[in-house]
Amino acid sequence: MATRATSKKKAVVTKKAAPTTGALTLPTLHESTTSSGLKVLAAERGPLPLVAARLVIRAGSATDPADKHGLADFTARLLRRGTAKMSADEIDETIEFVGASFSVGSSEDVLSLFVTTPAEHFPAMMSMLGQLVREPSFPEREVELARERALAGFSNDLDDPAVIADRAFTRALWGKHPYGHDIGGSAAHVRTFTRDDLVRFHRERVGPRVSLLTVVGAVSPQQVVDEAEKAFAGWEGGPEAPVQLPSADKVTTGRILLVDKPDQTQTQVRIGGPGFRVGHPDYFPSTTMNNALGGGFTSRLVNEVRVERGLTYGIHSYFDMMNAGGVFGISTFTQTDRTREMLDVTLGEVAKVRQEGITAAELKKAQRYLAGLYPLRTETNESVAAVISDIRVHGLGDDWVEKFRERLMAVKQKQTVEVATKYLFAQPPLIVLLGRASEVKKQLKGLGTVKVVPASDYE
Template structure:
């Protein structure tokens, strides 16, 4: 799965540990990749039906946990967008046994940390703790998901904060552009709204809504706990049984989302912010689901097109023409489908130019793919970054969860670089032809409509809406 690069890449250390290549397998200029493996996984299931994966790892006395629940924003009622994320965050604000302050004190006293993440497909609760306090912190995690109390006052405060946040978001044209792009592209599909929802929906949230969503969508049979660090699998299984015994509710199996038959492309959505001197630009079309066989050739191809610091889009749009400070292309992969997109911005009077130049670069790659030299460079870069995915207990716990939740196969990490380095140039031509706007894309623009609209002739039907639609 795609990851963002970090600035700290221990290249010298990695090369120093590289084992010698087997006789007859050396390729000039292409060092054999160092093996990247996961620690041994031990599986168990609690009496409540929660799947548990344990991996004993490292000499540091630390443990990382990730509890994934298949209850993301795509599972929300049609009139309650943002409810999944809102519910997950309120779980942290009290249980049947502990108030929010007591939870904070308990967690901070032992030097642990708790956090929550949400996406279209899943909710995740993350815990890091010193190993000696693992049983206690796992017990707290169990309380959070089994018996959250959702105090009325905490719900009110969270709603007020969220509504204030929506108002502030209108001042950020990049946020407005992303929100508008998601809604326009996915339409009525469950992926067609922001994970955080909208002010109109969040304003209607009640404590009963949270209780109902927790009861109906968040249960042990659609969840997975991964535990990585200085704790034995036997202890993990024993303590997980204690922590999650009696957890009930939720569906019997993950909810199947409707297939993505088509995305709303071939038109222009212009979001009017009259005070803007720049235009936010989003261009997109169909991509592919997470775990799709096209992932590896698409990852290499996109790194050359717009996913890297020296990509074609960066060179042509930023370096050669000075149209922007930043541009990138990406594949956003979800369980039921995905998107190929381009994100950038420019000054108002250059809006059409940046669109035309970007689409021209995409067309070149769609027609011919990338060169063998570009492919090799992308493969080396992506393969060199991949070991960072397994540097820490937290990252290993996340990788393990992703592999199982998205059905990537237990050899995903071990075979990742082998599969990446096996990509051939002709495969990049094939995926480029599939996903690089073979049909006219959706174009979403946020800026001064009176100046931008007159630049859009020939790009497709244009719809103008106020920015306030995206609060």
């Protein structure tokens, strides 16, 4: 194990260039590292006396053990249920007493802990956050209760066709890649979780050298340095560097999976193919192109599928980007007897954009819409903390916010044709359908081999 620094390091100011007129800017960032190796970013921001903190740990569901899918998310949710010094009830009371809030989020790549607090209680809440990640106790009873709730949730999911369709799509799309299972795992795996599993995961995957603390609000950078050192001094465990995932530039294509749920009167439809990783150079042309195709309320898919034909109440296309790769997908639903029509119309619209790109008028409309929407991501301390964390964790560059609209508005029509050609199902996509198989399968003639599986496979 590498030798760790034992002295506290002072904050280092990251200089920022003077913004251009009307440009979005982030507060000046002050960087430091605690004696335990935790990197800290502080951004002083007023005028409200509030502080938001986000602790990102590079230990998402992609780091789940092969036979314990869902363990990362399960462990994160149990962090709040007791520490070496406090019970779950005492933790809740302490947070609520000062008017703070605490939440946990999970993704394929990271676990995130969020804290929002009045500025005067920042030291207490930073101490609390340190306790939660340094010395969780994972009480046996809390583990049992959480496991029971999770298993009940899986059973309830069988009554939600959209959830089951998403689950089937994820598994079919990614296969055996670490991205190929739900963040929350499956009933078969969660049923096996023990307290020892959580302790082991926390010891092996959760640690200061794979974490980043971002603090934004009415607190001085030096106070952030001081309180972070107090809260996280002595934090041990976890790897020296984030787990390196295998490349995910290839996903399953050219298959049709039909999930049989005989009680359904509608068919859930998921269509997908290869996309790109977060931070990829194709992000800006792809985002504008997709807004016109199916990412906006006035997009081509919405107009053709919903408005003109009444095939659905909702349809959208999207790029889902992770650290090791990504997906281009389409999600919708329709009446059982119109499943084939939905597929034909949707894939037809995608083919038009793949062959021709979007029009100059569509491009300008998408650019104006997205450029106007982006400032909302920097309105609150919480959103600023989230943006700063994402920039650093995913290597987007510290000028990401400042140059976002400039890069967006620089997209040319030719570029939308290039990315459409690349990502809009140049090869037959993966198609996942959930519905009444006896009625849906006979509509799929000519599309390829259809594999039928019961919905119960996805509990």
